[in-house]
Amino acid sequence: MNTERPRSVVFGTKRPLHHGVPVGTTQPDGLVERMQSGDLDAFEEFFNTYKRPVYTTALAITRDPFLAEEILQDCFVKAYRVRERLRTDVSPLPWLQRVTTNLCYSRIARRRAIMEPLTTLITNVVADLTSRPEQVAESREIIEVLQRGIDALPPKQQTAVILYYLHGYSLAEAAEIADCNVGTMKSRLHYALKALRALLPVERRATAQGARLAADELP
């Protein structure tokens, strides 16, 4: 297992996107320097460049669009206030994502009791119309189980899952954001998948095997 800690990960050259969130968000030339000199237009450009991945992370963790906007706002206000300390030679995205996850979990700790999963509404609306009704129902059930399972994951595993499977960051990028080494990131993903798999119905945990056994029993 690789235990080397990534030091200077180049963001944005890795895997394809499936969800429209830009993985490759590299720092435009001199953006942070211009922001450090007090240029508010540069700050607006900075905001527009990085708002989407930050908001996506906040929304995926909190499942509350309004809370995600608050976190987005707090994250960029903080970025502006500490702009003198931002590095100009690397992308600020890992730092922004780290601040975002920290803000999310500090807010969730206070609001978890009153949070209502909005995705219940969304997932009931969104349906795969190309599938047969029984498949749609089964698929919906599994997605719902997974949503609850993601919510129940420990924060570090939840962050790992969101960074790797939602944003599509590489292991090294996700490890840099989570401020851990690659081996730790792999371990968090492994235990997260193991926990999610344990939540699935027994027949779904061994679908292929069950289908093969059933096929073998046929004359």
Next chain:
Amino acid sequence: MSCRNVSRALLERFRFGELDADCDAYLAHVERCRDCQDEIAIDRELAERLRRALRERVTGFEPSPAVWRAVRLQAADPEPPGRWSTLVVSISRGMRVMVPAAALMLAAVLAWSQPATDSGPLLVSPLASRMQWHEQLTDTASVKDPDRVIAVIPSPSISLPFPSGEMAYAELTTSRKLPSPMPSTGGVTR
């Protein structure tokens, strides 16, 4: 080579796309073993469903344009004071109230605890106070230049009895100078 070993070695490599030449032996096993194929298939299916579940959490949502306005507004504000400076300010505010209050309490305790005979009249009696005031008033009304005085007309004096029924403690007199040809009659006390 057992399926357990193959599963452990290969699942992560399949999961993270890290297959290389070292995996050839394991891959050869997987090609023959349907249990291992199933394990890998289930893991892939789980990952795909997990991606879908996560995408559903964020699909259709965009941050409002109002967020930027709020960010810009807050960023224009001066930086809030830090924790230590806030603590110092609150302590100084508290001291501004507590120090005078403590001084007053100390003075009250000292005045209460010390007898008046030992340290002299800490608290001046009302009678003595009024007498002093009367003397000052008389001095003020005294004639400085007798040649220029034409007459001194006394104003009515007032005697105020104590509530207990005692006699008046002093006579309150005032006088003023008036140009008058009449001889002075001096002060008259009723």
